[in-house]
Amino acid sequence: QSVLTQPPSASGTPGQRVSISCSGSSSNVGSNSVNWYQQLPGTAPKLLIYINNQRPSGVPDRYSGSKSGTSASLAISGLQSEDEADYYCAAWDDSLKKLLFGGGTKLTVL
Amino acid sequence: EVQLVESGGGLVQPGGSLRLSCAASGFTLNNYWMHWVRQVPGKGLVWVSRINGDGSFTSYADSVKGRFTISTDNVQNTLYLQMNSLRAEDTGVYYCARSLRTAGNVLDIWGQGTMVTVSA
Numbered sequence: 001q002s003v004l005t006q007p008p009s010a011s012g013t014p015g016q017r018v019s020i021s022c023s024g025s026s027s028n029v030g031s032n033s034v035n036w037y038q039q040l041p042g043t044a045p046k047l048l049i050y051i052n053n054q055r056p057s058g059v060p061d062r063y064s065g066s067k068s069g070t071s072a073s074l075a076i077s078g079l080q081s082e083d084e085a086d087y088y089c090a091a092w093d094d095s096l097k098k099l100l101f102g103g104g105t106k107l108t109v110l
Numbered sequence: 111e112v113q114l115v116e117s118g119g120g121l122v123q124p125g126g127s128l129r130l131s132c133a134a135s136g137f138t139l140n141n142y143w144m145h146w147v148r149q150v151p152g153k154g155l156v157w158v159s160r161i162n163g164d165g166s167f168t169s170y171a172d173s174v175k176g177r178f179t180i181s182t183d184n185v186q187n188t189l190y191l192q193m194n195s196l197r198a199e200d201t202g203v204y205y206c207a208r209s210l211r212t213a214g215n216v217l218d219i220w221g222q223g224t225m226v227t228v229s230a
Contacts (some may be wrong), residue, residue, distance in 0.1 A: 002154065029117055035216050038157070044205055044220040045147075045155065051213060081116070092215045098171055099157035099215050 003028065004089055004102035011108040012019050017077040018104045022089030028100055032092045034072040036065055039086045039104075048087070049074060076107075084109045112136035112219055114189075114206050117226030126196050126228070132189040132206030132221055140164055141183045146191050148202040149223070150200035158204070159191065162214070173199070196228045 005023040012018040036049040039054060043062045047056050049065035052072065072091075076083055087100040118130040130146070148157040159170045159180040168180050178191040189206050203225050207217035 032215075033213070037217070039155075045207075045217075046220065047216065047218045048208070050216045050218070056218060090155075090215075090217075097169060099160070099185055101147075101155040101157065104154040 002103040003093065003096070003100050004091065006087075006089060006102035006105045008103065009106045009108065011077045011110055012076075012079045014079055014081065016079045017075060018079060018107065019076075020074045020087055020089075020107070022072045022074070022102050024072075024091060024100075026070060027095040028070075028091045028093040029067065029072055030070040031094055034065065034067050035090045036063075037088045037090065037101075039088065041085070045088065067082045079109055081106060081109050112208075113219035114208065114219055116204065116206055116221040116224040119204065119226045121227045121229065122196055123230055124197060124228055127192070127194045128190040128196065128226060130193065130204055130206075130224055130226070132191075134187045134189065134208070137208070138184070139182050139187050139189060142211060143209040144180075144182065144189045145207045145209065145217055146180060146189075147205045147207055149202075149203040149205065153202075156202075160209075160214070162191070184229070193226070196226075198228050201228050202224060 033051040037045040038048045040047045052067040053065045134154040140163045145160045161168045161180045165193040177195045203223040205223045206221045
C-alpha cells in the first residue's frame with residue numbers, strides 16, 4: 001500500500017473535466033512539492049506537472065496541478081481519448097528519506 | 111537530443127547478480143541527479159536509488175540497501191546499477207531517469223526501461 005494515496009481509477013467522457021487526487025502526510029506532500037507523471041500504455045512515464053503546478057514545455061494547458069496542505073490534485077480539462085493513461089503523483093518524504101510514488105490512477109475516456 | 115538508453119536486463123536466478131547500464135546522450139551526467147525506478151508490469155512505480163552529479167552522494171530504498179549500488183562513469187556518461195543477491199521481488203522493469211538541474215527529485219527525462227526477471 002502506497003504512502004501517497006490515489007484513487008485506482010477515474011473516468012470521463014470527451015470534453016469533460018476530471019480530477020485525480022493525491023493524499024499524503026506532513027513529511028511528504030505537506031512539506032515538499034508534488035510532481036505528476038503520465039504513463040501511456042506500453043511506454044515509460046513522462047513528467048506532466050512539476051513543483052505542484054508547473055507544466056514542462058510541450059505539455060498542454062489542459063493539464064493543471066494544485067496542492068493544499070497534505071493533498072494535491074491533477075486536473076485535466078477538455079478530456080481527449082489520448083489522455084487515457086496511468087497517472088502517478090510523487091513527492092520526497094523527509095522522514096523516510098526516499099522518493100514516494102502514489103499507487104497510480106488509471107484514467108479511462110468513455 | 112536528450113536521451114537515456116538502458117541495457118543489461120535479463121533473467122537471473124535468485125541470489126545472482128546483474129549490472130544495469132543507462133547511457134546518457136545530449137547532456138552531461140555530472141550536472142544532474144540521476145535515479146533508478148522499478149515497475150512490476152501492471153503495477154505502480156517504485157523508487158530504487160539516486161545519485162548526485164559528482165557521485166558523492168547516494169541513497170537507496172530500504173528494500174535494496176546493502177544489495178544494490180548506484181554509480182556513474184562521467185567519461186562514458188553512463189549511469190549504472192549493480193544488483194547483487196537478487197530476489198524474486200526485485201523483478202520488474204527498471205527505468206533510469208534524470209532530474210531537473212534545479213530540483214533533484216523531479217524526473218524530467220526517462221529511459222525506455224530494461225526488464226529484470228529473478229526466477230529459478
